[in-house]
Amino acid sequence: MILTRKIEIVIDENERELRSEYLKQIHSWGYLVRNGANELISYLYSIDRLKYYKFITEDTKIELGIIGAKGETIKEGSASYVLLSERLKGQVPMDVANALQQNVTNSYKEIRGKIFKGTASLKSFGNIPIPFGGASLRNLVYKEYTNSYHFSLFGIPFVTVLGRDRSNNNYVLNKCLTKEIKICTSSLQISENKRKLFLLLSVEMPRIELSLSEENFIDAHLSIETPIVAFFRNEKKMIGNKEEYLHRRIQIQKALKRAQINSAYTNGGRGRKRKTKALENFNGKEKDYINTKLHTYSRLLIDFAVKNRCSTINLINQTLKEKDAVKNPFLLRNWGYYGLKQKLAYKANLFGIKIVDKTG
Incomplete structure (x- = not known):
C-alpha cells in the first residue's frame, strides 16, 4: 500500500543569497503548478463535454482534432501532456509536469461522473503541493x-x-535509504503562511503478514458520545470519550471566537498583520488536534483487532449515521466521521484487515 508521510524540511544552504534564490525558485514552481493544474482540469472537462453537446453534429465532433506542438494531430489521451509541456517547459522540471498531469487527470476521473450528474462542481486548485517522481x-x-x-x-x-x-x-527514511521500501510519486508543499516547507513522502509499504482468523470480527460503533465502542465476543472496549474529544474542540472554537472579537480593539500601527496576530496562534490548531486524536483512536481500534486476530471490522449503521449527521449542523461541524473512517481504512489495509459497513 502507498503511505504518505509529512516531513518538515529546510534548504540546506548556509549562504543567504543562494538560499533566497532557491526559495524564490520553489515559490515560482508552486505558482506555475497551481495555474497549470487549474488550466488542465478545465481543459479535460471542456474536451470531455464536447462529446455530449447535442448542438454539435457528429461530423463536427470527428473533425475537431487536437494539434500538438509540432502541428501534427495527436491522440486525445496525450493532449493533457502536450498542454502542460507547452505551458511549463523551461519553467519547471519536466518530471514535475509529468507528475502533475497524472495527478490532475486522476483527480478529474474521480469526480467526472458526479460532475455530469450535477452533484459536484469542477475542482479548483489553490496552494497545491509540487509533485515529482x-x-x-x-x-x-x-x-x-x-x-x-x-x-x-x-x-x-x-x-x-x-x-x-x-x-x-x-524509520521510514532509513528504509528508503537502504532501499527496503520504494519511494513513489511524492510532493513538496509550501505552508499556507509561506514560512515552512514540507516533504510529502509517498512510499510503498509492504503489508504486514499476520495470522488473522476469518471467523473473528469486531463490531465497532462510531459516535460523538464515545468516539469508538468496539465489541469482540463478550469483550467491550471504549476508545476515547466525549470530554476528551468534543470538549477540547469546542474550547478551541470559543477561544478563536474571543480572539476575533478582541482583535477589533487591538491597536493599529502596522495594519492588518498586527490586528490579526492573536488569530494566527489558532491557525490550524483545531485541525491539528482533530487529526492527532483520530489517528490515536484509529490506531487503538486496529491494535484491538490485531490482538484478537480479527480479519474484519464491522462499522455498525455507519451509513445511516452519516446521513443523520448531514441534517444536524452541530454533528456536521464537530464530528469527523469521514476522517476517522479514512484513517481506519489505511491502517487496516496495512495489516490486511477488512473494513465493512454493516446494518444491524
Missing part, C-alpha cells in the same frame, strides 16, 4: 551528528527537521 529525490544520506537526513531535489539541497519524531519518520 520518486527518482527525482537523490543523494539521500543520514548524518548522525545532526540526526537528520540530507537529500537533493532538482539540484536544491534539503535537510529534514524530525523533531521528536512521534510519527516515526526516521
Whole structure:
C-alpha cells in the first residue's frame, strides 16, 4: 500500500543569497503548478463535454482534432501532456509536469461522473503541493551528528527537521535509504503562511503478514458520545470519550471566537498583520488536534483487532449515521466521521484487515 508521510524540511544552504534564490525558485514552481493544474482540469472537462453537446453534429465532433506542438494531430489521451509541456517547459522540471498531469487527470476521473450528474462542481486548485517522481529525490544520506537526513531535489539541497519524531519518520527514511521500501510519486508543499516547507513522502509499504482468523470480527460503533465502542465476543472496549474529544474542540472554537472579537480593539500601527496576530496562534490548531486524536483512536481500534486476530471490522449503521449527521449542523461541524473512517481504512489495509459497513 502507498503511505504518505509529512516531513518538515529546510534548504540546506548556509549562504543567504543562494538560499533566497532557491526559495524564490520553489515559490515560482508552486505558482506555475497551481495555474497549470487549474488550466488542465478545465481543459479535460471542456474536451470531455464536447462529446455530449447535442448542438454539435457528429461530423463536427470527428473533425475537431487536437494539434500538438509540432502541428501534427495527436491522440486525445496525450493532449493533457502536450498542454502542460507547452505551458511549463523551461519553467519547471519536466518530471514535475509529468507528475502533475497524472495527478490532475486522476483527480478529474474521480469526480467526472458526479460532475455530469450535477452533484459536484469542477475542482479548483489553490496552494497545491509540487509533485515529482520518486527518482527525482537523490543523494539521500543520514548524518548522525545532526540526526537528520540530507537529500537533493532538482539540484536544491534539503535537510529534514524530525523533531521528536512521534510519527516515526526516521524509520521510514532509513528504509528508503537502504532501499527496503520504494519511494513513489511524492510532493513538496509550501505552508499556507509561506514560512515552512514540507516533504510529502509517498512510499510503498509492504503489508504486514499476520495470522488473522476469518471467523473473528469486531463490531465497532462510531459516535460523538464515545468516539469508538468496539465489541469482540463478550469483550467491550471504549476508545476515547466525549470530554476528551468534543470538549477540547469546542474550547478551541470559543477561544478563536474571543480572539476575533478582541482583535477589533487591538491597536493599529502596522495594519492588518498586527490586528490579526492573536488569530494566527489558532491557525490550524483545531485541525491539528482533530487529526492527532483520530489517528490515536484509529490506531487503538486496529491494535484491538490485531490482538484478537480479527480479519474484519464491522462499522455498525455507519451509513445511516452519516446521513443523520448531514441534517444536524452541530454533528456536521464537530464530528469527523469521514476522517476517522479514512484513517481506519489505511491502517487496516496495512495489516490486511477488512473494513465493512454493516446494518444491524
